[in-house]
Amino acid sequence: MDDDRSGAADGPPPRPKTAPRSRARQQKVADLTLHQLRVFWAVARSETLTKAAKQLGLAQPSLSQQLSKLEVNVGTLLFHRRSNEMELTEAGNYLLPKVEQVLRTINELEDGLAQFSGGQRLTLRLAGINSAIRGLLPTAIGIMQKRFPELDFDIQESAPNEILDLLYGRRINVGLLAANSVAQAGVGFMQVPLLDDPYVLVVPEQLELEGLTDPQSQLAPEHWTILNQSIQFIFGSQHANRVADWYDRMLPQHRIVAQCRSFETAIGLVRAGSGICMAPALATLGTNGAATGVRLYRVQAPPRRIVALIPSQYRRVEPYSTLLTLLQEAASNYAVPGMLETPPFLAFDSQGEF
Numbered sequence: 001m002d003d004d005r006s007g008a009a010d011g012p013p014p015r016p017k018t019a020p021r022s023r024a025r026q027q028k029v030a031d032l033t034l035h036q037l038r039v040f041w042a043v044a045r046s047e048t049l050t051k052a053a054k055q056l057g058l059a060q061p062s063l064s065q066q067l068s069k070l071e072v073n074v075g076t077l078l079f080h081r082r083s084n085e086m087e088l089t090e091a092g093n094y095l096l097p098k099v100e101q102v103l104r105t106i107n108e109l110e111d112g113l114a115q116f117s118g119g120q121r122l123t124l125r126l127a128g129i130n131s132a133i134r135g136l137l138p139t140a141i142g143i144m145q146k147r148f149p150e151l152d153f154d155i156q157e158s159a160p161n162e163i164l165d166l167l168y169g170r171r172i173n174v175g176l177l178a179a180n181s182v183a184q185a186g187v188g189f190m191q192v193p194l195l196d197d198p199y200v201l202v203v204p205e206q207l208e209l210e211g212l213t214d215p216q217s218q219l220a221p222e223h224w225t226i227l228n229q230s231i232q233f234i235f236g237s238q239h240a241n242r243v244a245d246w247y248d249r250m251l252p253q254h255r256i257v258a259q260c261r262s263f264e265t266a267i268g269l270v271r272a273g274s275g276i277c278m279a280p281a282l283a284t285l286g287t288n289g290a291a292t293g294v295r296l297y298r299v300q301a302p303p304r305r306i307v308a309l310i311p312s313q314y315r316r317v318e319p320y321s322t323l324l325t326l327l328q329e330a331a332s333n334y335a336v337p338g339m340l341e342t343p344p345f346l347a348f349d350s351q352g353e354f
Contacts, residue, residue, distance in 0.1 A: 128176030140326035229275030
């Protein structure tokens with residue numbers, strides 16, 4: 001009976017039965033693809049399948065299929081799914097930094113091999129907000145063309161959210177935008193400071209505010225009317241609320257005559273005499289590098305911080321490293337032309353922010 005019990009199910013499972021399971025696990029790990037890892041990273045960083053699909057240029061069903069294959073391969077769920085929201089599981093949180101390290105190494109490998117491309121030209125892809133591209137980029141590119149004659153550029157003007165999408169989708173190498181427009185969404189990218197861009201009150205050239213303490217009594221009626229016609233740039237509810245609060249504090253009789261989606265449009269309306277607007281100084285510069293047809297008055301508000309957003313592995317790699325250095329040099333030499341001091345009636349802003 002003792003011999004019978006020793007051969008029963010009470011004993012440890014025979015070794016041959018465990019080997020196939022081990023080989024199956026090795027096969028699953030071997031089935032992991034770089035594409036699946038990029039899909040996982042995009043979903044983890046963009047929070048929704050819809051946004052991740054847009055960043056990768058994939059149809060959402062295809063993205064979901066790749067993600068499901070990855071979870072089958074690793075043998076566990078990587079996301080908790082709630083409607084269109086995706087939250088990393090414990091396994092997903094473990095995998096994310098590992099995947100980022102793998103993708104960083106692959107990107108470095110691709111960049112390193114580019115120099116052995118048989119004389120083919122290298123394209124540096126960059127996207128940025130209009131004012132940063134016009135104000136900082138031309139000088140830097142002129143020098144880059146002399147130092148890297150084999151280099152060409154793909155440059156596009158984009159809104160901050162679009163710039164992030166392009167970076168996540170690896171369709172650009174560098175993004176130029178305001179730091180506060182990306183908040184924590186830019187995690188995973190290095191922010192290289194370029195410029196503190198002061199906000200100014202932009203008014204038509206004929207509207208002179210220097211030295212005014214009581215504009216209602218000191219201005220001609222038609223100029224008083226223009227001063228109280230605000231043209232506001234809208235790109236986010238938080239910023240819009242701050243601008244509205246500033247106008248309510250400093251020009252309580254104002255009314256909004258137009259809302260715009262670009263500073264350039266708002267400034268064009270000011271130049272035409274339609275009203276006044278608040279804008280970063282860099283956005284006021286025309287093609288000749290000067291703010292024409294308007295007056296710029298300094299206001300008591302924190303500056304807009306312009307940064308270059310770049311994958312960390314590119315920071316020390318040429319030609320990206322030289323481009324960032326040249327952009328910083330261009331920013332350090334930038335000066336707002338013709339910016340006037342804050343008029344006395346606007347100098348008592350207790351909050352000093354918007």
